[in-house]
Amino acid sequence: MADHLRWGILGAAKFAREFMGPAIHAARRGELVALATSSPEKAAPFAAFAPGLRVHDSYDAFLADPEIDAVYIPLPNHLHVEWTDKALKAGKHVLCEKPMALAAGEIDGLIAARDTAGKLAAEAYMIVHHPQWHKARALLAEGAIGTLRMVDAGFSFFNDDGGNIRNKPETGGGGIRDIGVYIYGCTRFVTGEEPEEIVSARVDWENGVDTFASIAARFPSFDYAGYVSTRLSPYQEVTFHGTDGVMKLTTPFNARVFGEARLEVRRGMEVVTHRWPQADHYVLQVEAFNASALDGDDYPCPLEFSRGTQRMIDMVFAKAG
Template sequence: MGEAVRWGILGASKFARQQMGPAIHMARRGRLGAIATSTPDKAGAFEAFAPGVTVHQGYDALLDDPEIDAIYIPLPNAMHVEWSLKALESGKHVLCEKPLALKAEDFDAVIAKRDETGLLSAEAYMIVHHPQWQRARELVQGGEIGALREVTAQFSFFNDNMDDIRNQKGQGGGGLPDIGVYIFGGARFVTGEEPEEILAADLDWHAGVDTRAHVSARFPSFHYAGYVSTRMAPFQRVTFHGEKGALTLSAPFNPQVFGEARITLELGQGVVREERFPDANHYVLQVEAFNRAVLDGAIYPCPLEFSKGTQRMIDMVYEKAG
């Protein structure tokens, strides 16, 4: 393999062209070597920042490419498990967009294939690689705000384009699969706790996909309340509220796009501290962590078991909502 992971991208989605493709090419100890797309116009976008990239006409051709070590999968949600398994069977490491599966139990086949092959397989859950979230976990678990009592999380944007796969039931669309993973997984990552019970789940539906979900849950040491919506003005914020103070994350999911990533600590009696993270690119950091795991055997900070736990909470919400 050498000193760099040679990446291939399965498909040419807008997100891959604009975010993850450039991140793969920018990340240390890796390079973008190939893509699979039958659309020449889309291939040109990758060639602009990665000259010489190989363009395969079919997905299987990319998986058969001996010059590729790892596959990034940005396909529609309903295709993630199938192509993750195919990539692993082809001897490639896999970084698959979230949600990797649409049911927690569907992670099991990918976990088993990962263990069988000894290859790295992970969900592209980028926020855990961002220093804002890592610092929040350090502060909360370190007792900076005292015993945690409440977590609130909000994430919304407006998208009523029915041609978008996120609005299509057959493609695994919906607000919870698309962005619920962030408000649920973020709470789990920072606190290290798992939900005991979904207390309430109020969902709006359109064409078979959820467009708003307001959720209340009980964790071992705190109460959780949050919402996601794909039919509301863009907004995102997460707050961890303890007995001694409150910690708020600004722009926690789309830093540099929605706004600057910041942590604000409010400790009472007018004491307010702020930490800023203006330059971190969580997509690049995610790929670099993956590269280290592949090349050096470093522990990858977001294993499939963690991602399965987030999907389990989504499953619990759907079950509660009926």
Template sequence: MAPVNWGILGAAKFAREHMGPAIHAASGARLAALATGSDDKFAAFSKRFPDLRRHTNYDALLADPGIDAVYIPLPNAMHVEWGLKALDAGKHVLIEKPVAMKAGEIDALIAARDASGLMATEAYMIVHHPQWRRTRMLLADGAIGALRQVHCAFSFDNRDPENIRNRPEVGGGALPDIGVYALGSARFATGLELSDLRAEIEWEGGVDTTASVQGRLGEAGYSGYVSTRMHLYQEVRFHGEGGVIRLTAPFNPNVYDAARIELHRAGEVSIERFPAANHYVNQVEAFSAHLRDGADYPWSLEDAQGTQATIDAVYASGAQT
């Protein structure tokens, strides 16, 4: 069967360093085109992907009959607009997280997806990593007994005022950028929704830079923080009555650190490692498999909307400091 031909809207650094190579490496996929008005940015891509076709604007790429699916790594505030345009143009679409700035904005994408019969979802790559599928299985199987506490931490230090994460007009902020991981991963692993949320949020230049969150996750307590003004760090712990599951590189495996699950029980620690897994490649292959034969895909727009609704609730409960 012919591969899925992908186009990328915008020459984002993340697309050049991660998703472009993932599409190129994935079975059942082909990186075919890039839309950018910048000669220099296209040159940086074409050095890695010599056969890449260029369009100088986004609409031209969407009109390209040789493109089956579009990856959208544009600034957060542009995701819904261009996701809808891609669906209207008859393209399947993978939209970088967060899909939207408010949960209600995702309704339009869900409606367009359903009306078109096309595939549309969020690029929430961690659910394609085997460490998260394994964690979900361990929790479901009762490996640590009744779950009592969940803790998620994700931080890095980015004070560049020109970086999109620090620009409110394009949807910057710590919660949109990495809160989707600290909150969404807990939802995915447990299958539960967060409630009774209480937050303290620090703001700088119109964007949230640190958010500390507490709440409930079913019968368990939840605590976590995200920050773009703290030392680089990430960790997730699930603490039950009979043990602890600890993920040491939950969100950027093989970049932050090696992916590892530690299972602590009765004075013993067992460790599982995943040195070869690339969740970006897995994500593209899962997308292609879904288009090819209807294979299950682990993350929907409705899943993304649930996480965004949680982020909306965190903002609503947060005391600005």
């Protein structure tokens, strides 16, 4: 049995260069060995931290490389399903950026392709690998804030660059797909519940993409209010309100970039704060993927979980009309 995965990256995206490429290189039991790009200039920064990197000038040649075990896909949203399917059929494990698909039904086909290939395929939903989210789930389960009644979540940043893929409808852009996946998925992860109904959805559109979306939803045992925007000052926070206390994550999604990861539990006048100043959820994500692919360990974010978050996104779009 292999003791490590040989990784390749399908496309020289900025995010892959700055975050996921270094994380793959740093993670235990993994090695970055290949990149697909036709641009030597884009390949150079990857080769700087991954000496000996093989560079393929076509995606098909990259997938045909027998020395690649696992593929990370940072392509624009509308290409995720197509290239995840192709990578699985080429016999590779696949970690694909979120959102995994543009509709929940598309993930059913990827689940079937995963099972047929006998490989691991997953969405790069890195936050569920961060210890703050495991702590939040454990605290809620043990009754640290009593009975949960309300969840509030917000995530925003400002990006009005018309040339950016996040602002292009043809590439699956918009705030809901880019960051709604975080505020919806984290709630499902911590509570283990699925939304019953989107009660209301106000969505602002600009050139065919959503730039602000505020929703109210009903889960089986609690209510939910959340918003995302790509036209507001940077902000992120998630709060769980219970009968006996309040649990708040102040840097829930971009730990160490937006600020220190902290989880605060307030019960009356008492506040207990948990901190994780060094945890790198990108490295933890790759290490969990390596362990699952190599040893068969359970993966914290299987495609079935991603399908549930995409279903909620679909429900929001349907309610907004």
